Amino acid sequence: xxxxxxxxxxxxxxxxxxxxxxxxxxxxxxxxxxxxxxxxxxxxxxxxxxxxxxxxxxxxxxxxxxxxxxxxxxxxxxxxxxxxxxxxxxxxxxxxxxxxxxxxxxxxxxxxxxxxxxxxxxxxxxxxxxxxxxxxxxxxxxxxxxxxxxxxxxxxxxxxxxxxxxxxxxxxxxxxxxxxxxxxxxxxxxxxxxxxxxxxxxxxxxxxxxxxxxxxxxxxxxxxxxxxxxxxxxxxxxxxxxxxxxxxxxxxxxxxxxxxxxxxxxxxxxxxxxxxxxxxxxxxxxxxxxxxxxxxxxxxxxxxxxxxxxxxxxxxxxxxxxxxxxxxxxxxxxxxxxxxxxxxxxxxxxxxxxxxxxxxxxxxxxxxxxxxxxxxxxxxxxx
Amino acid sequence: xxxxxxxxxxxxxxxxxxxxxxxxxxxxxxxxxxxxxxxxxxxxxxxxxxxxxxxxxxxxxxxxxxxxxxxxxxxxxxxxxxxxxxxxxxxxxxxxxxxxxxxxxxxxxxxxxxxxxxxxxxxxxxxxxxxxxxxxxxxxxxxxxxxxxxxxxxxxxxxxxxxxxxxxxxxxxxxxxxxxxxxxxxxxxxxxxxxxxxxxxxxxxxxxxxxxxxxxxxxxxxxxxxxxxxxxxxxxxxxxxxxxxxxxxxxxxxxxxxxxxxxxxxxxxxxxxxxxxxxxxxxxxxxxxxxxxxxxxxxxxxxxxxxxxxxxxxxxxxxxxxxxxxxxxxxxxxxxxxxxxxxxxxxxxxxxxxxxxxxxxxxxxxxxxxxxxxxxxxxxxxx
Numbered sequence: 001x002x003x004x005x006x007x008x009x010x011x012x013x014x015x016x017x018x019x020x021x022x023x024x025x026x027x028x029x030x031x032x033x034x035x036x037x038x039x040x041x042x043x044x045x046x047x048x049x050x051x052x053x054x055x056x057x058x059x060x061x062x063x064x065x066x067x068x069x070x071x072x073x074x075x076x077x078x079x080x081x082x083x084x085x086x087x088x089x090x091x092x093x094x095x096x097x098x099x100x101x102x103x104x105x106x107x108x109x110x111x112x113x114x115x116x117x118x119x120x121x122x123x124x125x126x127x128x129x130x131x132x133x134x135x136x137x138x139x140x141x142x143x144x145x146x147x148x149x150x151x152x153x154x155x156x157x158x159x160x161x162x163x164x165x166x167x168x169x170x171x172x173x174x175x176x177x178x179x180x181x182x183x184x185x186x187x188x189x190x191x192x193x194x195x196x197x198x199x200x201x202x203x204x205x206x207x208x209x210x211x212x213x214x215x216x217x218x219x220x221x222x223x224x225x226x227x228x229x230x231x232x233x234x235x236x237x238x239x240x241x242x243x244x245x246x247x248x249x250x251x252x253x254x255x256x257x258x259x260x261x262x263x264x265x266x267x268x269x270x271x272x273x274x275x276x277x278x279x280x281x282x283x284x285x286x287x288x289x290x291x292x293x294x295x296x297x298x299x300x301x302x303x304x305x306x307x308x309x310x311x312x313x314x315x316x317x318x319x320x321x322x323x324x325x326x327x328x329x330x331x332x333x334x335x336x337x338x339x340x341x342x343x344x345x346x347x348x349x350x351x352x353x354x355x356x357x358x359x360x361x362x363x364x365x366x367x368x369x370x371x372x373x374x375x376x377x378x379x380x381x382x383x
Numbered sequence: 384x385x386x387x388x389x390x391x392x393x394x395x396x397x398x399x400x401x402x403x404x405x406x407x408x409x410x411x412x413x414x415x416x417x418x419x420x421x422x423x424x425x426x427x428x429x430x431x432x433x434x435x436x437x438x439x440x441x442x443x444x445x446x447x448x449x450x451x452x453x454x455x456x457x458x459x460x461x462x463x464x465x466x467x468x469x470x471x472x473x474x475x476x477x478x479x480x481x482x483x484x485x486x487x488x489x490x491x492x493x494x495x496x497x498x499x500x501x502x503x504x505x506x507x508x509x510x511x512x513x514x515x516x517x518x519x520x521x522x523x524x525x526x527x528x529x530x531x532x533x534x535x536x537x538x539x540x541x542x543x544x545x546x547x548x549x550x551x552x553x554x555x556x557x558x559x560x561x562x563x564x565x566x567x568x569x570x571x572x573x574x575x576x577x578x579x580x581x582x583x584x585x586x587x588x589x590x591x592x593x594x595x596x597x598x599x600x601x602x603x604x605x606x607x608x609x610x611x612x613x614x615x616x617x618x619x620x621x622x623x624x625x626x627x628x629x630x631x632x633x634x635x636x637x638x639x640x641x642x643x644x645x646x647x648x649x650x651x652x653x654x655x656x657x658x659x660x661x662x663x664x665x666x667x668x669x670x671x672x673x674x675x676x677x678x679x680x681x682x683x684x685x686x687x688x689x690x691x692x693x694x695x696x697x698x699x700x701x702x703x704x705x706x707x708x709x710x711x712x713x714x715x716x717x718x719x720x721x722x723x724x725x726x727x728x729x730x731x732x733x734x735x736x737x738x739x740x741x742x743x744x745x746x747x748x749x750x751x752x753x754x755x756x757x758x759x760x761x762x763x764x765x766x
Binding site: 036037038040041042043061065066070073074075080081082304305307321322323325326328329330332333335336337339340341 | 420426444448465709711724
C-alpha cells in the first residue's frame with residue numbers, strides 16, 4: 001500500500017514517486033498545511049488546482065477543535081476536509097513542545113494546557129497514535145521529543161534518545177490498532193507510521209538517531225525533524241549533508257516544517273523529497289508574494305496602477321486573472337478575496353518549484369538550473 | 384442597447400428580460416453587491432456560479448478606494464473586478480446621506496468627510512455621474528436626496544423634489560459625457576442612467592415623484608429608493624402597492640437595498656423586478672444561513688456531528704460538498720473558508736429564489752407558490 005519508486009538522481013537530488021492508498025505523489029513535492037482540515041483561506045478544490053498532492057493536518061489543533069471523535073464521526077479527515085488525495089498528520093509533538101510554560105515533559109508524555117480553553121490534557125506516544133488513527137490520514141508521524149534550535153549536546157541527546165523510546169511505543173500502539181479485530185474504525189484505510197530523525201545540530205546525534213530508527217524499521221518514509229527552528233541556514237544544510245549518505249535510498253525523506261522557496265531547493269539538493277510549511281498561506285495573508293525574481297509586497301503603492309500579474313512567469317489562477325493593481329486594492333480595503341488570491345499564488349509557486357526541480361533532476365540539469373534560479377530569486381530586494 | 388421584454392405577469396408579479404451591453408438579465412433577479420469591486424469573501428467566478436446575473440458596485444466606496452481614476456486605468460469596473468456580466472453602480476447618495484454628522488447637504492450637492500481618512504470631499508449630481516462614467520458600469524444611478532425612514536411629509540417632500548432637480552442635472556451631465564467628441568474614455572461601453580423614486584412613506588409624494596420622473600423620461604429602468612430604511616414592512620408594501628399601477632409596464636423596476644428572502648417575494652408580488660442587498664454575504668460572514676425552512680445559525684453546537692448539508696434542497700456548491708459539522712468547525716476555528724462557504728450559499732439562495740419566482744410567474748402559479756414558500760420559511764425558529 002505504501003512504497004517509493006526512485007526514478008532518478010542528479011547529485012544528491014532525487015526524483016521519485018510515493019505510492020499511497022489515496023494516490024501517488026511525484027517528488028520532490030511541497031505539501032501545504034491544512035491546520036484545522038483546511039489550508040487557510042483556500043477551498044480544497046483550489047488547493048487541488050495548485051497541483052498540491054498531499055495535504056497536512058495538525059494533530060494538536062484537530063485534537064482540540066473539533067476533536068478526533070468529531071472528525072471520525074464525519075467520516076475521517078479526508079471526507080471531513082473534502083480532500084481525496086493523500087493526507088499526512090503530524091504527531092502534535094512540535095506544537096506541545098512549543099507551549100513553553102504551559103507544558104510539563106516526562107517520560108510518559110507531555111502534559112499541557114490547551115491554548116484554546118486552558119483545559120489540562122496529556123499527549124503520550126500512544127495517545128498521539130490513537131488520535132492520528134481516528135483522524136485517518138494516510139501517513140501518521142511518531143510522537144517525538146523536540147528540542148530548541150540551539151540545544152546543547154546533552155539536551156539534544158536526551159530528546160533524540162527519548163524520541164527513539166517513544167518511537168517504540170508509537171510503533172507498538174500502531175501495530176495494535178492495525179490488528180484490532182474487529183477494527184476500531186471499520187472504514188479506516190491503511191495508515192503508515194513514519195519515524196522522525198532528531199539530534200539537533202549535532203552530527204553524531206543525528207547519526208545515532210538514524211541508526212536507531214533503521215534498527216526499528218523497515219519504514220515507508222523517514223522524516224527529519226528539529227530543523228529550521230532558529231539555527232543558521234548553513235547548519236541546517238550541514239545536518240542534511242550528514243544524513244544524506246546514511247538515509248536509505250529507497251525511502252522518501254520528509255524535511256518537516258520547511259520551507260521557503262530557497263529552502264526547498266537547498267533541501268532537494270541535499271536529497272530531501274518532501275516538504276511542508278505554513279509560509280505560503282501565512283505570507284499570502286500578509287500580502288507577501290514569492291515570484292521568480294524575488295519577493296513582492298502586494299500592499300505597496302507602486303502597484304496602484306499596475307495591470308501586470310503578480311508574476312508574469314506563473315501559471316496560477318491568480319496570475320492568470322488579476323492585476324497587481326486589483327490585488328493591492330483588495331489588501332488596502334481589507335477584502336478577504338485578497339488573502340485568498342495571494343495564498344493561491346504562493347502555494348502554486350512552491351508546488352511548481354517542486355515540479356520544476358523534478359523535471360531538472362530527471363534531465364540531469366538540476367544543479368545548474370537551481371543555482372540560476374536562486375541567483376535570479378535573490379537578485380533584487382523586495383518590491 | 385438597453386431594453387426590457389416582459390414575458391408574462393401573474394397578478395402584479397412580472398417575468399421579463401433586461402437587455403444590456405454585457406448581456407441579458409432574466410427577472411425577477413437578485414443582484415449581489417460588490418462594494419469595492421468584489422462581492423465580499425467571494426471570487427467573481429464563484430459569484431457567476433451562483434447564477435448571479437448583475438453585480439453592483441458602490442460609487443462612494445470605489446471613489447474613496449481605489450478612486451475612479453485607478454479603476455479606469457485598470458480597464459474599468461468590469462475588467463478591474465473580472466466580472467463580464469452586467470454591472471450597476473449606485474450614485475453614492477445613500478452612503479453620503481448616511482454619514483450623519485460628517486456631511487452637509489446643500490442644493491449644489493453633499494459635502495462630507497471620508498470615513499477612511501477624514502478628507503473633505505463633495506459629491507454633486509454632476510460629480511456622481513462623472514465618477515460612475517469613469518467606473519463604466521452598464522447602469523448608473525441618479526444622485527438622489529435620501530431621507531430617513533420616518534421622515535415627515537415636509538422633509539420627505541424636500542428630498543423628493545430635490546431628487547427631481549438633481550435628476551435633471553444628472554441627465555444633462557450624462558448626455559454631455561455620452562456626446563463628448565472625442566469621448567473622454569475611448570473604450571467606454573454605452574451606459575444607462577436610471578432615476579430613483581423618492582417620497583418616503585407618503586403616497587402622494589411617491590406619486591408626485593414618479594410623475595416627475597416620467598415627465599423627464601424615457602428611461603430604461605426606474606429605481607425605488609428610500610425603502611427598507613427602518614419603516615415597518617406593511618408600510619413598505621403599501622408604498623410598492625401604490626407605485627405598481629403608475630409605473631410603466633415596459634420598464635424594469637429596481638427596489639434598492641432589498642433584501643431578505645421574504646422581502647424579495649413580497650417585492651415580486653408587488654411588481655418589482657430587481658433587488659440588491661449586502662445581507663447574503665454579511666449574514667454569511669456571521670454564520671447565519673437562509674434555508675428553505677428558515678434560518679440556520681451555523682455556529683450552533685447542534686451541528687457538531689451533522690453530516691447533513693446546510694440546506695438539503697439547495698443546489699449550491701457549499702451544500703453539494705460540505706457537512707454542517709465541517710461548516711460549524713470552520714466558524715468555531717475562525718477559518719476564512721467558513722465565511723466564504725456560507726456566503727456562497729446565501730447568495731445562491733436569493734438568486735435561486737428569483738429563478739423560482741420567475742418559473743412560477745410564467746406558469747401562473749406564483750401566488751400559491753410564494754404563500755407556501757413563506758409559510759415553510761417562517762414555520763420554525765432559528766436552529
